[in-house]
Amino acid sequence: MDGFGAPPPATAPARPRRARRPAAAPGPRAARPVFPFSAIVGQDELRDALLLAAVDPAIGGVLALGDRGTGKSTAVRALAALLPPMRSVAGCPYNCDPARPAALCEACRGRPVRAVTVPVPVVDLPLGATEDRVAGALDIERALSGGVKAFEPGLLARAHRGFLYVDEVNLLEDHLVDLLLDVAASGENVVEREGISLRHPARFVLVGSGNPEEGDLRPQLLDRFGLAVEVRTPTDLKARVEVVKRRDAFDRDPEGVTAAWAPAEAALRDRLTAARARLEAVIVPDSAIEDAARLCIALGTDGLRGELTLTRAARALAALEGDPEVTLAHLRRMAPPALRHRLRRNALDEAVATTRVERAMEEVFGA
Amino acid sequence: MSDAAVPDPDAAAAPSWAEAALAACLLATDPAGLGGAWLRARPGPLRDRWLALLRDLLPAGLPLRRLPPNAPDSRLLGGLDLGATLRRGRPVVERGVLAETDGGVLLLAMAERMEPGAAARIAAVLDTGTVVLERDGLARRLPARLAVVALDEGLEDERPPAALTERLALPVALDGVQGPLDAPPYDSAAVGAARALLPQVQAAPGVTEALCKAAVQLGIASLRPPLMALRAARALAALEGRLAVTPADASRAAALVLSPRGVPMAAPSAEPEAEPPEDRPDPEDPGEEETDEAARRALEESVVAAARAAIPAGLLAALSPFATPRGAGSAGRSGQPRRAANRGQPIGTAPGELRPGARVSLVETLRAAAPWQPLRRQASPGPGLKLRKEDVRLVRFRQRTETTAIFAVDASGSSALHRLAEAKGAVELLLADCYARRDRVAVIAFRGTAATLLLPPTTSLTRAKRGLAGLPGGGATPISAGLDAATLLAAAERRAGRTPLVVLLTDGRANIARDGTADRARAADDAAESARRLRATGTASLLVDTAPRPQPAAARLAAEMAARYVPLPHAGAAALSRTVRATMAPS
Incomplete structure (x- = not known):
């Protein structure tokens, strides 16, 4: 016997448990500090992609595929702590935006709303989640105790106006992927189950990460992501040492490290806020749109999503x-992440997709 | 299957008990920090001894659990505790094994058989120290700071998923340990003191x-x-x-x-190989x-x-027990066939009648019953939940059976010299096609005297492509061996509940008999016999003739296999892909 037997009797299933959590569940962030975004070493493409998705959610999500142990999920979780807070209707399960009366959910419409400042939701969709928790379902507790048919919003509702993060997205069960595809396309979650018929807005930035060696992503899901980032382990020894040092320092003293990086985080947060304010004013010259189109034609990408996302x-x-205006330099930097996953699908070319984009850029834009 | 030189398993290479015991001391000192141990050992007294040692070194009262292979999510992560829920009339959470082990050590039995999905769930918990439970209408964050001991009984290149082993600091190999099993270098008192000292x-x-x-x-x-x-x-x-x-x-x-x-x-x-530490010249800036x-x-x-x-x-x-089995760079999964669970992928629930074999979805049944409780309580007062037959909801499963396309590629000299590149191209094309349909693919190459499984069945194109890139060419043509390997793999796939399809790419000119002798006539006979054997299993097959001009030998072989015969010169990219699709379509 090794002593690791079946659960001891102490864990009999029927132990009384504490009462249900309060309605506004604290996110996982409240529990412990997360590694600061500014302290991430390297991974420029991933960091840029996440920041840009925060500047303009319409870019349409970020997919980070690559090696293990490169801090993909660290970066996403760090983003949650970095994002400037947003205004939301107090008590609304869908994080309604008080500034946009037209987009209020049914519950918020027609009643006086009070605005509060809340953190931008970055919601984890864990593997093993069941569909009822993702889409939302009948609230069992209220149904059991009061016979009330009430809807308990799921993760899609919580992620509205924020981020929905799926780690190991290539291992996500098919029926959940279908659900995500549908909602991501329509920006709305339609629930039709056990006598509940309801729709609510669900617009979120989908962030996925994974290791392609464990299984490929469905092509349809691949398409949904605005930017696709390849994450590689740094090969430079100095960078590697720095990663290990910072991570180790954080693990040993999370509060101290968080405090040490607080000024950098604040500066980055200000930059993000300023970028959002500037976004609408940035001039996109016709020449830039043309350049984007020419590049997409040269690469033979499907549809207009490529050009739109790139621009x-x-x-x-x-x-x-x-910068006041979009230039060729901006296009050049964004072309690989915006286009590499949209190339005509010879799936086997995935590894050289970046090279293809770069080659096309050389041809179209000149070296 | 590997033809690499096997080194003599001398004593110098054998793992030592002293190292293993030291690893146990380390793990007991900082369980959550080190993540755990990857214990590569056959079950037996040695392994039990190591586990007992670890248990003795850990503080008394820590939760120690064992997770059976392929535990369902409800046990791993947790879910609704139905008994308590019914009794109390409100949802009660049942913690899964991960949350139950908070602060302790979890043993993963037969970790080498673990699926990547399960490994990813455990990996997420090891990273965050928290179980994110979003199941059965429950949303909870349950603390789960724990260490994992992965019991790996894998043979050769069977390994637990890399996502898991990556997070376990201590690889411990016990097979081949000899000599006295001395007491560990530190006793539990020393380990306890170390634990207290560690933060400083x-x-x-x-x-x-x-x-x-x-x-x-x-x-x-x-x-x-x-x-x-x-x-x-x-x-x-x-x-x-x-x-x-x-x-x-x-x-x-x-x-x-x-x-x-x-x-x-x-x-x-x-x-440079380990040179003496002192006398290495300092090439970098001497300013420091x-x-x-x-x-x-x-x-x-x-x-x-x-x-x-x-x-x-x-x-x-490649023979170091913990090293990456193949390919360079990050560790890949060794791709043992996955459990047939995909077959029964739950895709929702529907009302239905209780009958043997049907899986009741407890949560959905509860949901169906819940709104009626006040009414039913009026009709029949009494404690507890009033369930009726019409409340029952059954889990529906997706019946889609998966297909595994097994490519048997002739990499011999006769084929390879002029056609191997084209054959590779054809396989790539077919792979891309399989990918689009999310089929599994496997690649067997045969040349010289044997067939090699280049790529175990996988859905990962990245790995498929890598396997193909490393396909060597040259040598004789053991078609019989290639077909036998394909037949064997097809049988294994069928056992796992998938539908195999064999795609043989060859010029049909066998010249190595099954026993490895170079005899063209016997080789052809053996190939024909292997082909008939494959046919007898009822496996759909396709023969792509890779010869510059269509060969009667290949056509004959195709007939023996009852395979569709496609001469490559005539098979344009699209035509080939169409043919495979047609062969795969259920007949």
Whole structure:
């Protein structure tokens, strides 16, 4: 016997448990500090992509595929702590925006709303989640105790106006992927189950990460992501040492490290806020739109999503860098992440997709 | 199947009990920090002894649990406790094994059989120390700071998913341990003292650098191993009652944590082999403080040397029990066939009648019953939940059976010289097609005297492509061996509930008989017999003739297999893909 037997009797299932959590569940962030975004070493493409998605959610999500142990999920969780807070209707399960009366949910419409400042939701969709929790379902507790048919919103509702993060997205069960695809396309979650018929807005930035060696992503889901980032382990020894040192320091003293990086985080947060304010004012010259189109034609990408995403990402980049106008330099930087996953699908070319984009840029834009 | 030279399993390469016992001491010192151990050992008294040792070293009263293979999510992560829910009339959470083990150690039985999905769930918990429960109408964050001991009974290149082993600091190999099983170097009192001391232990400057460098030199791409080696070094110092990590601690930590994962460079000339630590000239800027720099360098050298020295002598990279089995860079999954659970993928629930074999969806049944409770209570007063037959909801499963396309590729000289590139192109094309339909693919190559499984069934195109890129060419044509391997794999796939399809790419000119002798006539007979055997299993098949001009031999073979015959010269890309699709369509 090794002593690791079946659960001891102490864990009999029927132990009384504490009462249900209060309605406004604290996010996982409240529990412990997360590694500061500004303290991430390298991974520029991933960091840029996440920041740009925060500047302009319309870019349409970020997919980070790559090696293990590169801090993909660290970066996403760090983003949650970085994002400037937003205004939301107090008590609304869908995080309604008080500034947009037209977009209020049914519950908020026609009643006086009170605005509060809340953190932008960054919601984890864990593997093993069941559909009822993702889409929302009948609230069992209220139904059991009071016979009330009430809807308990799911993760899609919580993620509205924020981010929905799926780690190991390539391992997500098919029926959940279908659900995500549908909602991501329509911006709305339609629930039709156990006598509940309801729809609520669900517009979120979908962020996925994973290791392609464990299974590929469905092509339809791949398409949904605005930006696709390849994450590689840094090969430079200095960078590697720095990653390990910072991570270790954080693990040993999370509060101290968080405090030490607080000024950098605040500066980055201000930059983000300023970029958002600037975004609409950034000039997108016709020549830039043409350049984007020419590049997409040269690459033979499907539809207009490529050009649209590329232009949007370039504009967000200009806003983030404080540039008044989108230039070729912005397009060049955003072309690989905006287009590499949209190339005509010879799926086997995935590894050289970046090279193809770069080659096309050389041809179209000149070296 | 590997034709690599097998080194003599001499005693020098054998794992040592002393190292294993030290690993147990380390894990007991910092369970959650080190993540756990990857225990590669057959079940038996030795393994039990190690586990008992670990248990004795851990503080009394820690939760110690064992997770059976393929535990469902409801046990792993938790869910609704139906009994309590019914009794109390409100939802009651049942914690899963992960949350129950909070603060303790979880044993994963048969970790080498674990699916990537389960490994990813456990990995997420190891990373965050929290179970994110979003199931059965429940949303909870349950603390789960724990260490994992993965029991790996894998053969050859069977390994637990890399996502898991990456997060376990201590690879421990027990098979082949000889000699007396001495008491561990530290007793539980010493380990307890070390645990208390650990938060104050500091790593001297240069230790992190040295460990990172050692990891790079061993070809370890991920950054987790050096981070864990650093923690192991601290635990070693704490066990010795020291507040500072010494170079010796770092070296030992490197040997324990890094070496077993090492993939020594293919070309060792890239970096000079462990040279004496002192007399290496300092090539970099001498502007920095020289004494510091020299000490740092000496430390790095000694840690790297220790890590290298601890690699079992004479073992090739691929044969080190913890090294990446194939391919370079990050560790890939060795792709054992997955459980047939995909077949029964739950896709929702529907009202239905209770009958044997039907799976009741308890939560949905509850949901259906819940709104009626006040009404039913009026009709029949009494405690508890009033369930009626019409409340019952059954889980519906997706009946889609998966297809596995097994490509048997003739990589022999006769085929290879002029056609191998085209054959590869054809396979790539078909792979892309399979990918679009999310089929599994496997690639068998045959040449010389044997067939090799280049790629076990997988849905990962990245791996498929890599396997194909490494396809060597040349040699004789053992068609019989190739067909036999395909038949065997097809049978295995069918057992797993998938529908196999064999695509044979060859010019049909067999010249190696089944027993390996070069006899063209017998080779053809054997090939025909193997083809008939494949046919007898009822496996759909396709023969792509890769010869420049269609060969009667290939056509005959196709007839024996009852395969569709497609001469490659005539098969344009689209036509080939159409043919495969047509063959795959259920007849």
